[in-house]
Structures are given as C-alpha cells and as structure tokens.
Amino acid sequence: MSVVARMLDRAPRPGSAEGLRVLSASGQLGNGVPEPALKAGLARNPHVIGCDMGSVDPGPAYLGAGRMATSETVTRRDLRLVIHGARQVGVPLLIGSAGTAGAAPHVQQVLAMIRAIAKEDGLSLKVAVIHADIDAAWLKGMVASQRVRAIGAAIPPLTAEEIDASAHIVGQMGTEAFLRALALEPDIILAGRACDTAIFAAVPLLLGYPAGPATHMAKIIECTSLCCVPGGRDAMLGTLQGDGFELESMNPARAATPVSVAAHSLYEQADPLAVQEPDGTLHVAAARFEALDARRVRVSGATWEEARQPTIKLEGAAWCGERAVCLAATADPSVIANRDLITEGVATLVREILGPVEYDLRFRSYGAGASVLFPGAATGIADPGEVFFLIEAIAPTADIAKAVVGVAKQAMLHFGFPGRLSTGGNLAFPFTPPEIVAGPAYRFSVYHVTECDDLASAFPVELVTVAG
Amino acid sequence: MADAQSRRLVDLAQVIRSKNAGPLHLTLDIMFPDAASYGLAVQSPALSRDAIARLYNVRAETVEVIPFAAANAIKVVMDRPVIAGSPGDTDVYGAQQHRPLLGITL
Numbered sequence: 001m002s003v004v005a006r007m008l009d010r011a012p013r014p015g016s017a018e019g020l021r022v023l024s025a026s027g028q029l030g031n032g033v034p035e036p037a038l039k040a041g042l043a044r045n046p047h048v049i050g051c052d053m054g055s056v057d058p059g060p061a062y063l064g065a066g067r068m069a070t071s072e073t074v075t076r077r078d079l080r081l082v083i084h085g086a087r088q089v090g091v092p093l094l095i096g097s098a099g100t101a102g103a104a105p106h107v108q109q110v111l112a113m114i115r116a117i118a119k120e121d122g123l124s125l126k127v128a129v130i131h132a133d134i135d136a137a138w139l140k141g142m143v144a145s146q147r148v149r150a151i152g153a154a155i156p157p158l159t160a161e162e163i164d165a166s167a168h169i170v171g172q173m174g175t176e177a178f179l180r181a182l183a184l185e186p187d188i189i190l191a192g193r194a195c196d197t198a199i200f201a202a203v204p205l206l207l208g209y210p211a212g213p214a215t216h217m218a219k220i221i222e223c224t225s226l227c228c229v230p231g232g233r234d235a236m237l238g239t240l241q242g243d244g245f246e247l248e249s250m251n252p253a254r255a256a257t258p259v260s261v262a263a264h265s266l267y268e269q270a271d272p273l274a275v276q277e278p279d280g281t282l283h284v285a286a287a288r289f290e291a292l293d294a295r296r297v298r299v300s301g302a303t304w305e306e307a308r309q310p311t312i313k314l315e316g317a318a319w320c321g322e323r324a325v326c327l328a329a330t331a332d333p334s335v336i337a338n339r340d341l342i343t344e345g346v347a348t349l350v351r352e353i354l355g356p357v358e359y360d361l362r363f364r365s366y367g368a369g370a371s372v373l374f375p376g377a378a379t380g381i382a383d384p385g386e387v388f389f390l391i392e393a394i395a396p397t398a399d400i401a402k403a404v405v406g407v408a409k410q411a412m413l414h415f416g417f418p419g420r421l422s423t424g425g426n427l428a429f430p431f432t433p434p435e436i437v438a439g440p441a442y443r444f445s446v447y448h449v450t451e452c453d454d455l456a457s458a459f460p461v462e463l464v465t466v467a468g
Numbered sequence: 469m470a471d472a473q474s475r476r477l478v479d480l481a482q483v484i485r486s487k488n489a490g491p492l493h494l495t496l497d498i499m500f501p502d503a504a505s506y507g508l509a510v511q512s513p514a515l516s517r518d519a520i521a522r523l524y525n526v527r528a529e530t531v532e533v534i535p536f537a538a539a540n541a542i543k544v545v546m547d548r549p550v551i552a553g554s555p556g557d558t559d560v561y562g563a564q565q566h567r568p569l570l571g572i573t574l
Contacts, residue, residue, distance in 0.1 A: 058560070059552055059560045151492055154492040154547055155492055262536075263539035265536070266497045266536060266539060272536050321555075372565075373558050374524040376525030377524045377568050378568045380571050443553065443554040443555065444553060447490065
C-alpha cells in the first residue's frame with residue numbers, strides 16, 4: 001500500500017476532534033534542520049510532512065546560474081533526515097521550490113541527491129517531480145495578448161526580449177500541481193518553484209478541508225517556528241480541524257502566542273490581510289487568534305476567495321555581466337571628506353584608460369551610507385571616522401571587470417586632490433590582491449503575473465523511481 | 469507611558485524591522501508590545517504616509533501604510549528604487565532599511 005493510500009485511509013476528515021496533523025519540517029531545507037524538533041514532530045505521528053526549500057530572497061544569482069544557495073553537504077544531510085523521517089512514520093514527504101530557485105537545474109540537483117541517498121541507504125522511492133519552468137514561446141504569446149502584468153513599479157512591463165534574455169523563468173505552482181502529483185501515489189513530491197502554501201495545503205484540500213483555514217495554516221507553518229517567540233527554525237506542527245487549526249512548535253522553548261502568530265502574517269508580505277495564490281485569495285482580516293495555553297494557539301476565521309481567472313507568479317533572472325570587486329579603506333579625514341570628488345575623478349581616469357569598452361563601475365563608501373537603499377533618506381548617519389570602499393565593476397567579461405577595478409584601485413590609491421597630505425597612498429588594503437573576481441552577475445528580469453487557462457500543462461508531473 | 473520622554477518610537481516599539489516583500493517591494497514592520505502603544509502610533513502623524521515618504525525621500529504614491537491591530541503592528545510597503553539584487557542595489561534582502569524610523573518621535 002502506498003503512503004498516500006495509507007494516509008487517505010487513516011487521516012481524519014474535516015470535523016473530527018482528532019484533526020489532521022501537518023508537520024512542517026523545514027522552511028529552508030538545506031540550511032540545517034534542527035534534529036530534536038524534527039524527532040519530536042515525528043513522535044506526534046503526523047499525516048504528512050512538508051518542507052520548503054526555496055525563496056526569492058537571496059537574489060537573482062541562484063535562479064540565473066542554476067545554483068543552490070545552500071551547501072551540498074547540509075542539503076544532503078537535511079534531505080536524508082526528512083526522507084528517513086517520512087519513511088519512519090510512513091507518510092508522504094512534500095518538498096517545494098527544490099534547490100532554492102526551483103528551475104530545472106535545481107530540481108535535477110536535488111533529485112540527484114535523493115538518488116544518491118536512496119543508493120547509499122538502500123531505499124526504493126517513488127518521486128513525483130513537478131516542473132516549474134515556463135515555456136518561453138507560451139509566455140511570449142501571453143505577453144502579446146496582454147495577459148501579463150508587473151507585480152510592482154520597480155520592473156517594466158514584460159517583453160519578448162526580456163524573456164529571451166532570461167537564463168531561467170519559473171512559475172510558482174499552487175495546490176493544483178501537488179494534487180496531480182499526489183494522485184500518482186509517490187513517496188516524495190519534489191516540486192520546482194512552488195507557492196510556500198501549496199506544499200502544506202495540498203493534502204488538507206485532498207481530504208476535503210476548507211481552503212481558508214487550510215491555506216492560512218499553510219501560510220503560517222511554511223516558515224516552521226518563525227511565528228513563535230523566540231522565533232526559530234524548529235519543526236512546527238499544525239493540526240487542522242476544519243474551521244480552524246492549532247499551532248505548536250516542536251521545540252518546547254518556542255511559544256506560539258496570539259500576537260506572535262498574528263504578527264507573522266506581516267512577514268515578507270506586501271498585504272498582511274490578503275495572500276494571492278494561483279487559484280484564489282486568502283483573506284485573513286477576520287482571523288481570530290486564541291491562546292490554548294502558554295505555547296499553543298488556535299486560529300480560525302480565514303476565508304478563501306476562488307479566482308475567476310487562475311494566474312501564475314513568474315520569476316526570471318538574466319545574466320548581466322561578470323563582476324569584479326576591489327576592497328579598500330581609508331582613515332584619512334581629507335580622503336573621507338573628498339571621497340565624492342576622488343571617486344568621480346577616478347571614474348574619469350578609468351574611462352580614459354579603458355576606452356570605449358562597455359562596463360559599469362560603482363564605488364560604495366561603507367561607513368558613509370552605502371547600505372542606504374533610498375537616496376536622501378533621513379538616516380542620520382554622521383560623518384564617518386573611517387570608510388570602507390567597495391569598488392565594483394560589471395563588464396561583459398571577467399577580464400574587463402578585473403581590469404576596471406584594477407585601474408580604479410591604482411588611480412584611487414594615488415589620486416591627487418586639494419589639501420591632500422596622504423601622498424604615500426589614499427587607501428589601506430586589507431590583503432593582496434585586493435581585486436577579486438566575483439563571478440557572473442544576474443538581475444531579476446521577470447517578476448510578473450501571467451494569467452493561465454491551463455495550470456496542468458504549465459506544471460507537468462513526472463514519476464521517477466529511485467532505488468538503492 | 470505616553471509622557472514626553474517615552475514618545476520616541478525606539479522606546480515604544482518592540483520590533484522595528486525592514487525586509488523585502490518580493491524583489492520589487494520593501495516593507496517596514498513596526499510592532500508594539502500592547503494595544504495602548506499601538507493606538508498611540510496609529511494616530512500619530514509621524515507614521516502617516518506623507519511623513520514616511522518625507523523620511524525616505526520618496527513620493528507618497530509609492531508608500532502604503534497598513535495598520536494591523538491583531539498584531540499591534542503597523543506595516544509600511546514601499547516600491548524599491550532598485551530591483552533586489554540588480555546592479556546598484558545596496559541591500560539584497562532589504563533588511564537594513566529601518567534606520568530612518570529609529571529617529572521618529574510620535
């Protein structure tokens with residue numbers, strides 16, 4: 001009997017006093033799953049285990065380059081823990097946003113790790129792989145028929161050129177894709193880019209639980225114990241009764257309180273009261289948060305509004321050059337006071353030397369507001385006593401990028417300015433060489449929403465058997 | 469608690485944080501320990517849309533202030549001037565953009 005069939009057999013349906021136990025083992029699989037809390041969660045005999053593996057937070061490089069943000073060693077450790085955990089209790093394991101960004105190379109890397117674990121540990125596993133790569137030709141058609149819109153003002157409307165420029169474009173799949181994968185009765189679902197909620201809401205929906213509370217619970221537990229005080233990465237148990245759910249961290253030191261759980265709705269969310277999913281919107285304005293005891297909360301009242309038109313949130317990243325940096329600092333008050341004049345002068349000198357080559361040169365003056373995102377914001381940062389310069393170049397080749405920061409470094413070291421005393425050199429280098437080739441640079445080229453009339457063809461499922 | 473000494477936001481709030489909500493938006497969360505301090509903050513002109521826009525030197529149309537009573541919290545959503553991680557970005561996670569709030573008096 002498959003673990004899915006067994007789950008369907010034994011899992012309580014809506015209205016039962018027992019409730020459906022959904023264990024969130026990790027909100028960032030690959031960063032180190034705390035083992036004691038996972039074990040405590042397994043001891044509660046969950047009906048399904050979910051893990052989120054991805055995020056858009058670490059920036060465009062991972063999606064663009066097809067690399068994972070987490071280390072191979074820890075990712076493999078975490079995968080092994082949850083695979084054996086799910087087998088121990090005999091339940092399906094759902095993994096979403098494989099390998100950080102959830103594009104084809106990320107999915108393949110994680111699948112290869114699962115394969116290696118199966119081989120090393122002598123396991124036979126059925127893995128339903130759900131692909132999240134968006135077909136460029138289809139997407140261009142959607143752009144042409146004006147069915148794609150930007151998610152924010154910072155990105156221009158999507159064009160066919162930007163689609164072609166993108167190294168990878170993924171769509172965030174919803175519960176629809178997970179439900180199709182569950183129908184294949186796998187041991188593991190390995191999904192490409194997925195809505196965090198879909199990982200944890202799919203099984204409740206399969207069992208007939210109402211989408212409002214199921215999605216709300218999923219939204220909270222996808223970050224494991226981050227909704228607790230103190231917040232953390234320990235496994236979180238959600239017990240869904242139908243009209244509401246109970247939350248409990250599997251680390252006894254972490255408490256879910258009505259305020260801590262409500263506050264979590266704010267986290268990384270542009271609108272705390274409405275969460276957009278591919279097939280509808282979760283409304284949490286009417287949610288009630290009640291303490292069951294000092295560290296458990298019951299939540300109810302969220303509602304679900306079915307979308308008339310299904311949509312997919314798209315993420316794409318494009319290569320924009322090779323990056324090199326140079327690290328240097330100054331403690332000289334005159335250099336600090338004249339830093340803008342110096343960097344502008346250096347930029348001119350670099351342009352004279354490099355000639356009509358395409359590059360992007362940037363001086364970041366740390367200690368003097370280099371981390372400020374909004375120019376002119378009232379930060380109150382005072383005149384610094386010491387400044388760290390990060391000289392950055394992005395150019396078509398690593399050689400050019402390195403040449404740009406190298407020339408800039410030398411010009412800045414000896415740049416003359418009125419009142420200069422530091423004729424031995426304007427800069428202190430922490431080590432040599434201070435120039436570092438930093439690898440390919442990427443940017444988010446796609447962060448849009450497309451309408452989609454056929455979610456099933458956007459996210460195809462493939463059943464793979466891996467055996468030891 | 470509402471005397472002159474304790475109307476500084478850093479003294480009243482429990483959490484003052486910033487973070488991206490996706491690569492195109494930055495959010496500021498200001499969380500208060502109780503309904504009283506939250507109430508004070510919600511009514512304060514210092515946390516109005518216009519005041520936040522002035523503080524960050526951006527247009528008011530790019531700022532949204534969302535009070536969230538259930539968590540004794542106020543959320544601010546702003547358009548990022550640079551897409552997270554693109555050339556010229558200064559803070560990929562957007563986690564260090566709360567500093568202008570630290571100087572506010574309600």
